[in-house]
Amino acid sequence: MDRSKMFKLATLVTLVLFLMTSINSSVGASAQEEVEEYRGPGYCLECHVSPMEDWLGSSHDLAFRDPLFQEEWKAQGSPASCLSCHTTGFDEDENSYKYEGVTCEQCHGPGNTMNGNVSEELCGTCHSYTYPTYEEWKNSGPSHANATCTLCHDKHTTQLSAQTPTGTCSICHESHADEVADTKHAAGGVECSDCHMYVAPPDFEQGTPASTGHTFTMTPEQLDCETCHDRPLSKHDKLGEKAFACLSCHGEIHSLEVKLINGTVYPRDESVALCAQCHNERYTSWKQGTHGKPEDHDAHCVECHDPHDPVVSGISTLPAVLPRETAGAPSISFTTAFIIVIELLGFSVIIMRWRADV
Ligand code: HEC
Ligand code: HEC
Ligand code: HEC
Ligand code: HEC
Ligand code: HEC
Ligand code: HEC
Ligand code: HEC
Ligand code: HEC
Ligand code: HEC
Ligand code: HEC
Ligand code: HEC
Incomplete structure (x- = not known):
């Protein structure tokens, strides 16, 4: 055994001795035989160094000495009822306990019981x-x-x-x-x-x-994305309480993508289909090209509408937009061309008749 390990062990022994001296019967009288039944952590240390190293300083070790416990316990007038869980070997009838905190013997049984089935x-x-x-x-x-x-x-x-x-x-x-x-x-x-x-x-x-x-x-009331995200919803707050409003769009919550009601998943930056499922009319006009940017027909809904606060303020109506399919094409439609052809034909017939007449 090297020196540092020896030192560590010595510290442990001192600590355990301290623990043993804190055997306490101040809450009530305790019979001498029972004290012998429980032997305290110092006894286990003889043979079980590694569990001891782990346990020392754990919240079970500290369950009685914990300042928070002490404060609350004293504030309540030090009722014995608290000790059944914060000490070892609590005796209800006697209102006494054997050791402070949750020691080895509270879980493995007193003395040589050594019950490994916890x-x-x-x-x-x-x-x-x-x-x-x-x-x-x-x-x-x-x-x-x-x-x-x-x-x-x-x-x-x-x-x-x-x-x-x-x-x-x-x-x-x-x-x-x-x-x-x-x-x-x-x-x-x-x-x-x-x-x-x-x-x-x-x-x-x-x-x-x-x-x-x-x-x-968690229940809907319990999960609140806004504990971390300062993103109050306007209008879309109608979609549900707390997280459930967020999840009606951010349904694929683990990968942080958006999800339609039918289960289809889209990357977050391709959200047109998401808006379309609830705003079909606007989507249809967007598709037809009558709702959106004249110069950029592919502008997605979220380029103009913040999905969390979607009302576009300051504009009462969008500028007139040309039908989507013909955008950028020469400004002559099939019908116009047809009429022109017919008229030209008609015109030439008239001319031919006129010539024949001459
Ligand atoms: C004199 C040495 C010695 C002392 C003191 C001792 N033990 Fe043991 N303990 C052993 C031995 C030896 C084993 C068996 C080891 C094995 O089976 O690998 C054992 C096994 C155990 C086991 C495992 C049992 C199982 O079913 O797997 C537990 C739990 C245990 N001891 C707890 C304690 C506790 C708590 C104390 C103090 C109250 C303690 N021991 C004191 C020597 C000791
Ligand atoms: C699937 C894993 C898992 C299981 C099973 C589990 N816990 Fe936990 N437990 C956790 C996690 C994770 C935390 C939160 C720890 C954190 O946030 O630091 C936690 C916290 C705790 C806390 C509070 C600790 C603190 O820091 O405030 C206690 C006490 C606790 N668990 C006891 C138990 C008990 C008793 C059982 C069995 C009945 C148990 N746990 C089962 C994962 C688990
Ligand atoms: C005799 C009662 C008792 C038993 C049995 C007990 N615990 Fe505890 N445990 C406590 C008390 C009391 C605390 C809180 C101590 C404090 O913080 O003051 C605690 C704290 C904890 C913590 C919190 C750790 C932290 O850092 O806050 C965990 C985890 C835990 N116990 C798990 C367990 C597991 C797992 C078992 C069973 C193997 C168990 N306990 C058995 C009384 C017990
Ligand atoms: C049924 C067992 C039990 C009883 C009885 C009990 N406690 Fe506890 N106490 C626990 C457990 C278990 C924890 C750890 C809870 C956790 O972290 O999840 C704890 C934690 C605490 C804590 C918080 C410690 C910390 O570090 O966060 C305080 C304070 C406390 N108890 C005070 C009391 C008081 C005062 C009483 C008596 C009125 C009492 N307890 C009775 C089991 C009990
Ligand atoms: C909160 C309850 C609790 C306390 C306190 C506790 N143990 Fe354990 N111990 C367990 C559990 C749970 C196991 C695992 C049992 C299993 O595998 O089924 C275990 C396993 C063991 C084993 C078997 C070998 C191993 O590591 O798995 C030994 C030895 C042991 N404990 C000794 C101790 C000693 C010594 C102490 C005091 C310093 C102690 N225990 C305190 C719950 C506890
Ligand atoms: C020992 C394995 C195991 C561990 C550890 C575990 N789970 Fe599970 N969990 C399952 C199994 C099995 C299911 C059921 C099948 C499924 O949905 O994947 C499940 C289901 C779930 C579900 C679906 C709802 C339900 O209750 O059926 C949630 C949510 C969940 N786990 C969360 C967690 C979280 C959070 C943790 C960590 C703190 C965790 N699980 C740790 C095995 C585990
Ligand atoms: C515990 C805190 C926490 C909770 C709870 C939480 N988030 Fe986050 N979220 C974060 C952090 C931190 C980031 C990364 C921030 C960053 O990089 O700007 C993030 C990032 C995100 C992003 C991606 C941001 C980006 O720029 O790519 C989305 C979307 C998101 N969260 C949605 C949600 C939703 C929806 C919920 C509720 C179901 C939720 N979050 C719950 C902390 C949280
Ligand atoms: C109407 C659908 C919808 C709702 C409801 C919604 N989101 Fe979003 N969210 C989106 C879309 C779509 C994006 C991606 C926007 C983009 O790419 O410009 C996004 C982006 C984000 C981002 C990352 C970008 C940013 O703005 O920082 C976070 C974080 C976020 N959402 C959190 C939330 C939270 C938290 C809630 C609930 C309070 C919520 N969202 C509700 C659709 C929604
Ligand atoms: C930002 C919050 C958030 C985080 C982080 C998160 N989840 Fe979830 N998880 C949820 C929500 C919300 C649901 C319910 C989704 C639904 O019903 O559509 C869920 C559902 C689940 C389910 C059951 C449904 C399914 O998808 O199979 C499991 C299992 C699960 N989560 C495990 C985990 C695990 C494991 C982690 C960590 C790796 C994790 N979650 C991280 C919010 C979260
Ligand atoms: C799950 C259904 C749903 C989804 C998905 C959705 N919305 Fe909404 N949206 C609503 C509801 C419900 C309202 C509130 C209508 C009201 O207040 O009368 C609303 C309101 C609006 C408004 C304000 C107009 C009004 O009538 O008050 C705009 C703009 C809007 N949404 C745009 C979008 C955009 C852009 C997307 C895609 C990022 C989207 N919405 C996704 C359901 C949805
Ligand atoms: C070029 C920017 C732009 C794009 C792209 C756009 N919108 Fe709009 N949208 C507006 C403006 C500006 C208004 C308000 C003027 C109006 O009512 O015509 C509006 C109005 C709306 C309204 C009605 C708001 C109200 O107050 O009545 C809804 C719903 C809507 N848009 C949904 C959508 C959806 C869904 C998409 C995508 C398919 C989309 N928008 C694409 C700019 C845009």
Whole structure:
């Protein structure tokens, strides 16, 4: 064992000794035998260095010492009911606990139990009620049953097992991840979880639990593109609430292309068909050439109309435009030519008759 490792271990031992001295029975009396049953993290360290390194400093280790917890707990008059999840070996009858935080033995059982079979249900004993992560996950449908807590979260550090939230989804949703990868959303650091995991704090007064995003889907009310995009809609706000207005055009949301109601996808800069499906009359006149630029008949709708604020102000009517098909052609139509030919014929007949008469 090299020196740095020795040093690290020494620090660990000191820390653990500190933890052991924080055995606390101030909330209530605790029987001596029970203390012996639980041996504290220092005991496990003897043989399990690497899980210990991961766990130390994790939010489970800190679950009691966490300043936010301490502040809130004290503000509420230090009720014992909080401790069942923020400590280890909480005894409801005695109102006592063995160790601060969520230690090894809270998950693996006290002393030499060493139960390696830690289930989602166990995580659920604490990640429920006010922070209903477990319930949400349970309701996320059969598709996410294989996405266990410890697939996405490291079992001992509690941090994400992948580098980013998107990384955890990519374990299974590779094709979606690929679609997003080349877009400005990926470049701008937008994660799958930014749209798919709706997080909201609990409302203690109303007794409303938090939303932790672990159903992995969102309702129309929950997804609001405008949390990131300052793009208030005018007129097109009639298309729906929040994201659903945006999605009626940006329907191919992962690749950021536009999508028609019938499912056809167009690149964002070729959006004429998109407008056409709802503004058929204008589209027809645009096609006929009576709505648009006289000098540029191919000017797309969005060159004049901002799709987010489409009313073109200041102009009450467009200048007259020549029919599209004849644009740029010599200004002589088939009918005119026909009439001219007939007239010329008629004229020559008259002349011939006149000559004959002479
Ligand atoms: C004296 C050494 C020693 C101590 C102390 C010790 N363990 Fe172990 N533990 C072992 C050995 C040996 C194994 C078996 C390793 C194997 O099967 O690869 C083991 C296995 C485990 C396993 C895996 C069991 C499984 O089913 O795969 C867990 C979990 C575990 N220990 C937790 C703990 C916890 C928590 C503590 C502290 C309360 C602890 N151990 C204390 C030696 C120890
Ligand atoms: C059923 C188990 C449980 C009980 C009981 C419980 N908590 Fe928690 N608490 C949790 C969990 C799980 C989290 C982490 C939630 C998350 O991040 O999703 C948490 C987080 C917190 C946080 C936020 C800490 C942070 O760093 O963000 C505070 C503060 C807190 N709890 C205070 C309390 C208080 C005060 C009580 C008692 C009135 C209490 N808790 C009772 C399980 C519980
Ligand atoms: C929040 C719950 C939790 C806590 C706290 C916890 N563990 Fe674990 N531990 C797990 C889970 C989950 C597994 C993986 C079990 C499986 O694979 O089925 C695990 C696995 C293990 C294993 C088996 C070998 C391995 O790495 O997979 C050992 C040994 C272990 N833990 C020791 C510890 C020790 C020592 C501590 C305290 C420093 C600790 N655990 C704290 C949940 C926890
Ligand atoms: C004894 C209760 C308890 C158990 C069992 C438990 N947790 Fe926790 N967990 C907590 C509390 C309390 C917190 C919040 C601590 C804080 O921030 O103050 C927490 C925090 C977390 C966090 C947040 C990490 C962060 O950085 O904010 C994750 C992720 C987590 N737990 C996952 C798990 C998983 C996965 C399991 C099951 C293997 C599990 N927990 C089992 C009580 C528990
Ligand atoms: C498919 C992957 C996935 C699964 C499965 C999963 N989580 Fe998470 N979890 C995440 C992501 C992603 C975040 C958000 C992290 C972030 O934004 O930094 C998160 C956040 C959390 C947080 C809050 C951490 C924080 O930083 O505030 C807790 C607590 C948590 N998860 C617990 C659990 C528990 C308990 C389970 C099992 C019932 C579970 N998770 C299942 C991916 C997952
Ligand atoms: C263990 C694999 C796995 C992981 C990890 C996973 N998913 Fe899924 N998910 C599935 C499967 C399987 C389906 C159903 C088939 C499909 O639609 O692709 C699904 C479906 C979905 C759906 C469609 C709606 C539904 O509930 O059927 C959404 C949205 C979704 N996942 C989002 C996510 C997000 C966001 C993450 C990351 C936080 C994630 N998933 C992580 C396996 C996984
Ligand atoms: C900008 C927001 C946003 C981001 C980022 C995003 N999604 Fe989605 N996702 C949506 C919306 C909105 C829907 C519903 C689309 C619909 O119903 O037409 C959806 C649908 C899905 C579905 C189910 C329908 C389908 O297309 O199969 C899955 C699975 C999914 N997303 C996975 C992911 C994954 C994985 C990531 C990250 C790589 C991700 N999403 C990133 C907004 C987003
Ligand atoms: C978490 C923040 C976030 C959310 C939520 C979000 N976006 Fe974005 N979006 C961005 C960022 C950052 C960019 C890249 C900005 C840039 O490069 O100008 C972007 C870019 C885009 C672009 C491409 C811009 C371009 O110039 O090519 C479109 C289109 C877009 N978002 C639509 C949406 C829609 C529709 C929704 C809701 C379903 C949404 N976004 C939700 C942050 C977000
Ligand atoms: C009526 C259809 C429509 C609606 C509704 C719509 N968009 Fe767009 N959006 C477009 C089209 C088409 C483009 C491409 C315009 C172009 O190429 O000039 C675009 C471009 C964008 C861009 C990138 C270009 C820019 O202007 O910065 C962002 C970002 C964007 N939309 C976000 C949103 C958000 C957020 C919403 C909802 C609040 C929304 N859009 C609603 C059709 C729409
Ligand atoms: C999904 C249907 C839909 C799509 C797609 C759509 N619109 Fe609209 N548009 C509407 C609705 C609904 C209104 C509001 C009409 C009202 O206020 O009476 C509207 C209003 C307008 C207006 C204001 C005119 C008026 O009658 O108030 C213009 C201009 C416009 N849209 C142009 C466009 C352009 C350009 C596109 C393509 C980028 C487009 N629209 C795509 C449905 C749509
Ligand atoms: C050369 C610029 C230009 C192009 C290209 C263009 N428009 Fe217009 N559009 C206007 C102007 C200016 C008005 C307002 C004057 C009017 O009502 O004639 C208008 C009016 C409208 C209106 C009615 C607005 C109202 O207030 O009643 C709709 C709907 C519309 N356009 C849709 C479209 C669609 C769909 C396309 C593409 C197929 C398109 N426009 C192409 C300039 C353009």
